[in-house]
């Protein structure tokens with residue numbers, strides 16, 4: 332049923348660097364005690380009988396959310412070869428596939444009871460996100476997507492400032508935190524932030540058109556607002 336691809340498109344990965352590397356695994360969504368617990372319960376609620384269910388997690392990184400659930404059939408699709416190799420060692424009960432969200436190496440019918448994409452759409456260029464969503468939606472009966480949502484420039488800037496100040500305080504740098512309070516957020520950082528944020532409305536609309544009922548709910552993680560979108564085939 333499965334074939335493995337190792338197609339990579341690094342142009343789309345604008346922040347695999349410092350933020351992600353330093354954060355793993357404690358700053359991942361699954362690694363956060365409260366958010367990880369909340370999301371795993373949401374995923375379980377989307378399937379009838381978790382131990383009998385089959386689930387796909389796209390871009391699980393080194394901390395798959397599904398590992399926190401009682402779901403029996405776990406499939407991980409990772410674009411990074413290094414991460415996929417680590418996952419094969421750390422999750423012996425799961426099938427780890429190397430591939431891309433926009434070209435899922437599983438045939439095009441609802442193979443999965445639920446699919447999860449936690450902070451993955453942010454890595455896909457905005458104009459390609461609807462295709463990526465379609466690629467998942469064709470293969471699952473339900474899905475959960477979590478990412479940081481688009482907001483006004485002012486709200487994004489202030490959220491980013493708060494996040495940077497909290498990081499400085501965690502490192503014991505009160506002076507740096509105070510400097511950040513009065514500093515301009517550089518234009519290129521702001522531009523990148525804006526691109527990384529996910530506009531959930533067109534995604535939700537596309538899912539509704541494809542026969543899903545959709546809910547979007549805000550949660551907080553690491554001083555950032557996230558949106559959790561859950562969808563189920565009607």
Ligand SMILES: C[S@@+](CC[C@H](N)C(=O)[O-])C[C@H]1O[C@@H](n2cnc3c(N)ncnc32)[C@H](O)[C@@H]1O
Nearest residue numbers: 359360390391392409410411431432449450454
């Ligand atoms: C920010 S990390 C999120 C990790 C984890 N899901 C979490 O919530 O903490 C994004 C992950 O998605 C993977 N990824 C990025 N683009 C992808 C794509 N187009 N297809 C599949 N995986 C992708 C990256 O390699 C990385 O492991």
